[in-house]
């Protein structure tokens with residue numbers, strides 16, 4: 781079989797940095813901090829538990845999702861800074877995090893874990909870096925990402941190559 785494409789992994793990561801806009805909107809103007817260590821631990825524990833059954837090294841899968849979470853925070857911080865400086869651009873609706881936003885993140889996390897598993901061989905090859913860079917460029921264009929989200933997308937895939 782030909783090596784699996786890295787595009788679905790990049791696309792799901794792109795969607796995950798986009799949903800960070802809704803997380804940022806849910807938290808902006810509230811006392812709820814961007815960092816939620818309890819939620820992070822729940823995600824990472826789930827990843828570590830599912831990894832072996834998917835042929836993934838638990839520590840490496842956790843590292844990948846730490847990067848995904850860090851990238852989400854890059855977007856949240858960037859937007860909060862921007863909305864604070866330009867309040868007229870701030871969102872006028874506040875999505876509900878537990879019922880509207882986190883279920884979407886849960887689905888993206890599940891898809892990402894499946895793609896990590898599907899791309900083990902591709903990601904182990906020396907060609908991974910170049911293929912990943914190309915997949916990121918395609919995703920940037922397809923999702924029409926701005927510079928903040930492009931930067932976050934690259935951050936989210938920092939550890940994708942060379943790990944299983």
Ligand SMILES: O=C(O)C(=O)C[C@]1(C(=O)O)C=C[C@@H](O)C=C1
Pocket residue numbers: 803814815816817819820823848849850852853877882885
């Ligand atoms: O669910 C949240 O509250 C988020 O901010 C999203 C997210 C994530 O990327 O999954 C990012 C930062 C938080 O520390 C926890 C989780």
